[in-house]
Amino acid sequence: MxxxxxxxxxxxxxxGALTGAVADGDGAFRLPTLQWPTVGSTQAHTPAEAPVGRAQISWSSLGEFSPVAVTEKTPYGALTLTARYVFVAAAADMPARVEWRLDGSETPVSVADSVISAGAEGLDNSISGGDGVLPAGAYDVTFIINGTLAAAGTTTIQAPxxxxxxxxxxxxxxxxxxxxxxxxxxxxxxxxxxxxxxxxxxxxxxxxxxxxxxxxxxxxxxxxxxxxxxxxxxxxxxxxxxxxxxxxxxxxxxxxxxxxxxxxxxxxxxxxxxxxxxxxxxxxxxxxxxxxxx
Structure with missing residues (x-):
């Protein structure tokens, strides 16, 4: 070493310095240097207005979002999966729900409700295996903001x-x-x-x-x-x-x-x-x- x-x-x-994400206590975060696309020439999407977006999913040990481990094929042994949905800064507080499903089940294996604070530019949510690793299977995550499906993502923990x-x-x-x-x-x-x-x-x-x-x-x-x-x-x-x-x-x-x-x-x-x-x-x-x- x-x-x-x-x-x-x-x-x-x-x-030189690199600016990273600033996390809030509820999992929402701000990315101060990120440049956002606009709709037409003047207005950017808010989470509630945007078409269904893509949530990225990474795997880790402690529940941190890891950009270098974003994948649709997760190796067996993952302790946590963390989904991230990035959006234009919220104009006002908005209710959010994140649901995880395993192998296409209609019943979520995890549901988390929170409030996105005004100014937040994204939301993270994690699912863990408790005292062990997550079971193999296909994991789907959905971000529902203001009662509207805003983003979805998927990854498969591959069987060894x-x-x-x-x-x-x-x-x-x-x-x-x-x-x-x-x-x-x-x-x-x-x-x-x-x-x-x-x-x-x-x-x-x-x-x-x-x-x-x-x-x-x-x-x-x-x-x-x-x-x-x-x-x-x-x-x-x-x-x-x-x-x-x-x-x-x-x-x-x-x-x-x-x-x-x-x-x-x-x-x-x-x-x-x-x-x-x-x-x-x-x-x-x-x-x-x-x-x-x-």
């Missing part, structure tokens, strides 16, 4: 590879071998190799997680694998000088590592997750500092 942290520190010295006649513990043990190699690469500061090995382990971890979620530390191992993959992509973005994308990936790495460290039970493995959590937080701090430089 030393080379990556040093590179991030260099970005602090050379990068079937384990066939193998026992879940056998599949898990094989994946753990790749994770041990990934952590060894991480200890040698080879984040590219660590991420590649973690990506190789991920399908087996996901299969075992679905078949036997009670296996020892399997959720922690799953989150640690995603943290290493995110760190690899953070380093790639840093090498390309893209502080915005690097920060997005570092945020994901820190979230995954934090969850892994929070749920890990095995003492030896927890030493790794604690180190991973500390490293990713420090990297994120440096990248946020880079964004704050004028």
């Amino acid at each position: 030393i080379r990556t942290l040093t590179a991030a520190l260099a970005l602090v010295l050379v990068c 590879p079937p384990i066939g006649n193998r026992q879940p513990a056998e599949v898990y043990a094989a994946a753990l071998q790749s994770m041990v190699s990934a952590l060894n690469a991480y200890s040698k500061e080879d984040l590219q190799q660590a991420g590649q090995l973690a990506a190789q382990a991920a399908p087996g971890i996901a299969s075992a997680l679905q078949a036997a979620p009670q296996l020892p530390d399997i959720l922690a191992v799953s989150e640690a694998a995603h943290a290493l993959i995110a760190l690899q992509r953070t380093e790639t973005a840093i090498d390309a000088g893209d502080v915005r994308v690097a920060t997005e990936w570092a945020t994901r790495a820190a979230s995954h590592a934090g969850i892994a460290d929070g749920v890990a039970q095995d003492a030896e493995f927890k030493e790794w997750t604690t180190r991973l959590a500390a490293d990713t937080l420090e990297l994120l701090r440096l990248l946020l500092q880079a964004q704050a430089q004028g």
